[in-house]
Amino acid sequence: MAATEESLRRNLAETLSAVESQGNSVKALKASNAPKTEIDAAIEALNRLKLEKSSIERELQSIVSGNGADSSVTREAFRQAVANTLERRLFYIPSFKIYRGVAGLYDYGPPGCAVKSNVLSFWRQHFVLEEKMLEVDCSCVTPEVVLKASGHVDKFTDLMVKDEKTGTCYRADHLLKDFCKDKLEKDLSISTEKAAELKKVLATLDDFSAEELGAKIKEYGIIAPDTKNPLSDPYPFNLMFQTSIGPSGLIPGYVRPETAQGIFVNFKYLYYYNRNKLPFAAAQIGQAFKNEISPRQGLLRVREFTLAEIEHFVDPEDKSHPKFFEVANLEILMFPREDQMSGQSARNIPLGEAVSKGIVNNQTLGYFIGRVYLFLTRLGIDKKRLRFWQHLANEIAHYAVDCWDAEIESSYGDKSGVALVAQEKFSEPREVEELVILPMKKELGLGFRGNQKNVVEALEAMNEKEAMDMKAELESKGEVEFYVCTLRKNVCIKKNMLSISKEKKKVHHRVFTPSVIEPSFGIGRIIYCLYEHSFYTRLGKAGDELLNVFRFPPLVAPFKCMVFPLVQNQKFEKVAEDISESLTVAGISHQIDIAGTSIGKRYAISDELGVPFAITVDTISSVTIQERDSKDQIRVKVHKVASVMTALTYGHRTWEDILEKKMGGYLVKLLSSLLRICR
Amino acid sequence: MAATEESLRRNLAETLSAVESQGNSVKALKASNAPKTEIDAAIEALNRLKLEKSSIERELQSIVSGNGADSSVTREAFRQAVANTLERRLFYIPSFKIYRGVAGLYDYGPPGCAVKSNVLSFWRQHFVLEEKMLEVDCSCVTPEVVLKASGHVDKFTDLMVKDEKTGTCYRADHLLKDFCKDKLEKDLSISTEKAAELKKVLATLDDFSAEELGAKIKEYGIIAPDTKNPLSDPYPFNLMFQTSIGPSGLIPGYVRPETAQGIFVNFKYLYYYNRNKLPFAAAQIGQAFKNEISPRQGLLRVREFTLAEIEHFVDPEDKSHPKFFEVANLEILMFPREDQMSGQSARNIPLGEAVSKGIVNNQTLGYFIGRVYLFLTRLGIDKKRLRFWQHLANEIAHYAVDCWDAEIESSYGDKSGVALVAQEKFSEPREVEELVILPMKKELGLGFRGNQKNVVEALEAMNEKEAMDMKAELESKGEVEFYVCTLRKNVCIKKNMLSISKEKKKVHHRVFTPSVIEPSFGIGRIIYCLYEHSFYTRLGKAGDELLNVFRFPPLVAPFKCMVFPLVQNQKFEKVAEDISESLTVAGISHQIDIAGTSIGKRYAISDELGVPFAITVDTISSVTIQERDSKDQIRVKVHKVASVMTALTYGHRTWEDILEKKMGGYLVKLLSSLLRICR
Structure with a gap:
């Protein structure tokens, strides 16, 4: 006896x-x-409520999205169908395919x-150039100390279980998820209570x-799904690819898991x-890189990927944005937390309203959403399958004041393509241990x-190992022989002549x-x-x-046009080659095909290949240009x-403009108005 | 008693x-x-001759380059001076500098x-687009099997010595080189024989x-230079950053040392x-990546770097190039092996002549040199400090027919920026070990x-470990229990029922x-x-x-222009901002500076920053554009x-064009000729 959508919504809002x-x-x-x-x-009560919430959400989801199986x-x-086309046309190839490939590398x-x-x-043009951002290009190889400070060494993990006999590894949550889904879909004999329990597990297992x-x-x-062997207990597995920097094996490092640290x-x-x-x-x-x-999930979950990240630093006292007015009128499909709480669906909201009503925390964040x-x-992302989803207040990290994900719908379900986090404070200045050698001038002078x-200079020039050795010796013996190269002799250093310590130091000092x-x-x-859209x-x-x-727009299309002679014919081929050369000079990427395959x-x-225009050479003086869709x-x-083609590629003219006036007509018009002025 | 340059040259030619x-x-x-x-x-005699050759080259070098010390x-x-400017303007930053950096990462x-x-x-425009190359983008993370086949696992090494007490590592050849150089430069008491010996070492230590x-x-x-401790014997150290793919630790891998394998x-x-x-x-x-x-040598020898590589595959029977005529008239500073042998210096040779005389092996290689x-x-590389240097016939690898390095002179000495190798054959199809399970139909049928x-399917589905375990058991016991899941029972497999082996297989099969x-x-x-040039x-x-x-050309310059108001003044600032916006729309990267610093x-x-043009707003209707040099x-x-700025940036007009006619004048001229036509 399924609940109605309405009652579920009401129920969800209350929860x-x-x-x-x-x-x-x-x-x-x-x-x-x-x-x-x-x-x-109190936390236990909160968790119970969260479980309930997730269960209702899931139920509602299944009603809203209709017959799940079909x-x-x-x-x-x-x-x-998409994957077949992509692979056939070599949009991607599983890496090292001739060696049978490696999962997650493409x-x-x-x-x-x-x-x-x-x-x-386009990203560079749209963000870096337009906003005069400071673009940097930092090392992938990263020493452990940096990723220790950022928390990745300790917390960038997934829970894993091992096949106790073969050692094959699995993600623990994936196995549990698969089990629950399978049971729910294929075992119709289970009781309603059992079904509800499994659904609860599915809704909450991320936590x-x-x-x-x-x-x-x-x-x-x-x-274990492959061998039916028993499994180990789950334990955390760090997802960074580890390596070692330099020949000594003493500097542990990783290839970076994100670019922001740079x-x-x-x-x-x-x-x-x-x-x-x-x-x-x-x-x-x-x-x-993420191991x-x-x-x-094919291209959506891979072990190596390209990130484009922005860190926009603002004064916490002034988060206004001078260009916000340029995006204020955009109507965007948004799902604010208030609407999630009151059981509404995502809806189109003008950005200006979202900021003025406080739905989006501040103008700068609003500007970036736009x-x-x-x-x-x-x-070419379909705006109907793109929504901005706001994290619930008690779900966002402690350092964030607001957080929106741009969720792009795909056949795998919603996937976040862009995360927008507004942090109240830039992460704390990092502390590093620094060697401090403090000579006692008075004692040294005496x-x-x-x-x-000379002695002070030599003492201050000690490296960490030398200094720490001296410290140990001074503490045990009270004094130590020390070679001062500028004096060309040993001197006797006493314990009261200097202090050696390691101190935590803030790395950067800022007023705010x-x-x-x-x-x-x-x-x-x-x-x-x-690709899917x-x-x-x-x-x-x-x-x-x-x-x-x-249906790629020209901006994205791998080639802007194809050039081919209608029939195999030396004259037509020469024309096709001339056109190809003029396109190359104009910087228009294209393919020329003079093979004898059929025009179809x-x-x-x-x-x-998603090429928007096809140029067929069918006479020696003019050609037919066909638009793809x-x-x-x-x-x-x-x-x-x-x-x-230049006008179409760089967006000065749309296909509709061209169809209406044709480029030629346009020029004739311009010239004739000039002539009219002259008369 | 130094030999004269002439006699040395003669001597070198003979050697x-x-x-x-x-x-x-x-x-x-x-x-x-x-x-x-x-x-x-015979080899020993050859080596003696090579030593002699290198020694003469070095002597000649020191005469030619004048007073070495100065x-x-x-x-x-x-x-x-270059490094200071680059660092001050943030062209580069030692990576992880706030953590005191990691050598070789920038x-x-x-x-x-x-x-x-x-x-x-520009590389993409000049090579990929212009030549319609197939651009690919492959994984950095690479399984060991691929780099084993390419020889990197065994041979991508440098010789290393360790400080026997502290474990600090040094490149063995660097220490020897430093020792010889130091001795030669600072110890004037050494005998001429000793000096000659040290020079010979310097000339030959690469081998x-x-x-x-x-x-x-x-x-x-x-x-050891830092501690004066004794050193270990030299041993090879593999220069790849090693890692492990997947959670099992069983798939060793590396981050790639080059991109060509992809x-x-x-x-x-x-x-x-x-x-x-x-x-x-x-x-x-x-x-x-190279560990x-x-x-x-600062930015010239780093642990992580960007490569741009081309593999141009040609028919070994036809290495002509249809566009060779476009570069045939270029006069390029070349140093063919014949000239090296006959004691000449590098000289300008038209590419057409170099190919027709057989100095360059074929048209396609010649085209790429051009x-x-x-x-x-x-x-912006200075053509006088760029030469193409041909490897000697007995120095190039066995698979190459010709090899030229584009050597760009820098303060570190000649450095090869581009290597051009012509291989007679594309590297042999690789062999991989593949598991082969061959069921014996007759015995199984019986x-x-x-x-x-069902049994055959289950046998063929075994993974490598299962199959090799079965093989071992069959060999020791003659038969083995085997669970066939589709039959839901164990069956008894006898030794004669299948063959299990690992076979070397050619991965790709081609006719030529x-x-x-x-x-x-x-x-x-x-x-x-x-930067240096x-x-x-x-x-x-x-x-x-x-x-x-x-003096970067606009093509390379990080920003094409600076925009600043002559004095702090709201009207001028508004004009500067309007200009900035029009530049952004035109896609011209620039900086705007409305701070109160002096114009100087x-x-x-x-x-x-190498910005070619500065735009000073000094009235509200027009500006001054100043060319940098x-x-x-x-x-x-x-x-x-x-x-x-668009015309200057995209090369439609040079500064000289603009100076002569000015853009405005140009348009006026165009218009007035139109008007003349109209009359």
């Missing part, structure tokens, strides 16, 4: 507000240093590489501790470069008189700590979603074949092809 | 031809399977990052084996993508009848092996040389200050600034 108020009680108890038992009880089959078929083939390069160029996961795996008798460690130099003024933004595009336990929206939709300066807005783009995920099929001319098309086959390849055609003189 | 002829004798002996003692004797002081001072700050991005964009290096280190009593492992897919036709080129830009033992030359000189199919031309660009090194100093206005300038200071910063100025109307 959400209970979660919120219980969350506040917990905070209040902690703040007032209440007894631990009292706090624990739609998952359709999704799977759609995903397979190479971009020529069209994929071109799409990526176009996306990154399970190692112990909770282990207990559930035992309780359900989950075994910006943070250079903060003080960038701040100085910006003449010690706020606000300013730093940006970085680069590779990051996933068992990668799934810019991210423009970036994604201009690439001991060495005229030679004091800037706030920071952090938009972080997973480029590979965005590109994958773009751009893909469609249509019937071939004969009506007996389904053809695949990517060539169009099919062009469509599968509408199949509309225009005739253009050979010597004007490059300028028409 | 080189002796080396060549002795090299040929060795080859002939090997080819005829002569007795080992005879071959060894010029090295100048070079050092120049290098320091971050690019904003201007350095912009220069790099410009260089890579020393571990034993030879160890013997010299012992003989000279070389000890192209080779994808060869068959790319060949198919190109419709199985030759020639075609694949290209890749990406990070590569240097003790990095020196394109590399154009690429480097358009970036044993299992109707269940045969293409030749390949491999231009490989070390982007960071090229950029560093570009672009740097100069000039006197400030007052004549009491030396100002630093980078702003010009100084602009020059140190000539300091020539023109006046331009505010609304025309963006179009003038």
Whole structure:
């Protein structure tokens, strides 16, 4: 007996507000240093409420998204069609495929590489150039001390279980999730209580501790899927690729798991470069690495990926943005926490209203939401399948004041392509241990008189090991022989002549700590979603074949046009080659195809590559240009092809402009108005 | 008693031809399977000749480059001036500097990052787009099996010695080199024989084996420079950063030491993508990693760097190039092996002549030499400090038919920025070990009848470990229990029922092996040389200050122009901001500076950043544009600034064009000719 959507929504709203108020009680108890038992009880109550909330959400979800099984089959078929086209056209290739590949590693083939390069160029134009950001390019290889300070060494982990006989590793939460889903979908005999329990597990397992996961795996008798062997208890596995820097093996390091650290460690130099003024933004595009336990979900969960990250540092007292008015009128599909709490759906909200009503914390964050929206939709992300989802107040990290994810819908479910975090304070200045050698001038003066300066210099020049050895010896023996090279002799250093210590030092000193807005783009995920949003099929001319098309805008398309002679013919081929050369000079990427394949086959390849325009040489003086999606055609003189393509590629003219006036007509018009002026 | 330059040259020429002829004798002996003692004797004679050759070269070098000590002081001072400017303006920052840095790792700050991005964009335009190359983007993380096949696991090493007490590591050849240089420069008492010996060591140590290096280190009593402790014997240290892929720790891997492997492992897919036709080129830009033992030479020898590599595959029967005529008339400073042998210096040779005379092996290689030359000189590399140096016939690898290095002179001495190797054959198809499970149908049929199919499927599905375990058990016991899951029971497998083996398999099968031309660009090194070639100093206005300038062409410059109001004034600032906005729309990277610093200071910063044009707002209707190197100025109307800058940036107009006619004048002229036509 399924609940109605309405009653579920009402129910969810009530539960959400209970979660919120219980969350506040917990905070209040902690703040007032209440007894631990009292706090624990309150947390337990909060967790019960969260479970309830998630269960209702899931139930509601299943009603809203209709017949789950059917739609998952359709999704799977759609995903397979996209993947087949992508692989056939070499958008990507599993890395080291001739060696049977390595899970989670993919190479971009020529069209994929071109799409990526176009996306990154546009990102640079849209963010770095437009906002005058300070772009940096930092090392991937990172010493452990940096990632210790950032918390990655201790906390960048997933919980793992091992097949006790073969040693094969699995992500513990994946096994539990698969078990619950399987049971729910395939075992119709289970009781309603059991079903509810499994659903609760599914809704909450992201927050399970190692112990909770282990207990559930035992309780359900989950075994290794490949061998049916028993499994170990779950334990954390660090997801960074570890290595060692230099030949001694003494400097542990990693290839970076994110690019942001490169910006943070250079903060003080960038701040100085910006003449010690706020606000300013730093940006970085680069590779990051994550040693996933068992990668799934194709291009969405990989072991190596390109990130584009921005850290926009602002004065905490002034988060206004001078260009906010430029995005204030954008209507964006948003899902604010208030709406989640009151059981509404995501809705279009003008950004200006979102900021003025306090839904979005401040103008600068609002400005970035608008810019991210423009970036994604201009690439070709479907704005109806893009929503900005706000984290609940009690779910965001302690340092954040507001947090929105740009969620792009794909066949795998919602995937966050861009995370926007507004931090109240830029992470604390880091502490490092520094060697401090403090000579005692008075004692040294008494001991060495005229030679004091030489002795002090030699003492201060000691490296860490020498100094710590001396400290140990002074502590045990009270004095030590010490060679002063500028005096060319040993002197006797006494314990009271200097102090040697290691001190924690703040690395950068600032009068105040800037706030920071952090938009972080997973480029590979965005590109994958773009592939799905751009893909469609249509019937071939004969009506007996389904053809695949990517509707990439010219900005993103791997090639802007294809050039081919209608028939194999030396004159036409020469014209095609001349056109190709003029396109190259104009910087328009294209392919020329003078092979003898049928024109239909060539169009099919062009469509599968997402090429927006096909130029067919069918006379020696003019050509036919066909637009991919509408199949509309225009005739253009050979010597004007490059300028028409330039206008279409760089967005000075749309296809509609060209269709209406044609470029030629446009020029004629311009000239005739000039002539009219002359008369 | 120094020999004259002339006599040395004559001497060198004779020795080189002796080396060549002795090299040929060795080859002939090997080819005829002569007795080992005879071959060894001939090799020894060859080595003696090589030593002699190197010693003469070095002597000649020291005469040619004049007073060594003085010029090295100048070079050092120049290098320091460049480095100071680069660091002050944040072209680069030692990585993790706030944690005291890691040797050999550098971050690019904003201007350095912009220069790099410009260089890579131009590389894409000049090579990938212009030549329609297939660009790919492959994983950095690479499983060991791939780098085993490429030889990196065994041979990508440097020889290392350890401080026997502290464990500090040193590159063995560096210590020996430093010792010899130091002795020669500082110990004037050594005999001429000793000096000659040290020089011989310096000239030949690149070819020393571990034993030879160890013997010299012992003989000279070389000890650890920091501690004076004794040193270990030299031993090879692998220069790859090692890691482990996946959670099991069972898949050893590395971050790649070069990008070319990514192209080779994808060869068959790319060949198919190109419709199985030759020639075609694949290209890749990406990070590569080398765990240097003790990095020196600043930005020239680093542990992480960007490579841009091309593999141009050609038919070994046809190495002509249809566009060779476009570069045939370029006169390029070349140093062919014949000239090296006959004691000449490098000289300008037209490329057409170099190919027609057989100096350069084939048209395609010649074409790439021309394109590399154009690429480097358009970036701003000084063509007088760029030469193409041919490897001697007996020095190039066995698989190469010709090999040229583009050597760019820097203060560190000649550095190869681009290596061009022409391989006769693309490296052999790789062999991999593959598990082969071969069920014996007859025996299985007899044993299992109707269940045969299930048993065969289960046997074939075994993974490597299971299969090898079964093989071992069958060999020891003759039979084994085996669970067939589709039958839900154990069956008894006998030794004669299947064969299990590991077989070497060729990974790709081709009818013929293409030749390949491999231009490989070390982007960071090229950029560093570009910095040196672009740097100069000039006197400030007052004549009491030396100002630093980078003379980057607009193509490379991190910002194309600076915009500043002459004085702090709201109207001027508004104009500056309007201009900035129009530049942004036009895609022209620039900086705007409305701070109250003096105009002189702003010009100084602009020059140190290598910005080619400074736009000073000194009225509300027009501005002054000043060119960096000539300091020539023109006046331009505010609304025309963006179009003038676009023309200058994208090379439609040079500064000279603008100076002559001015953009405004140009348009007026155009219009007036139109008007004349109208009349």
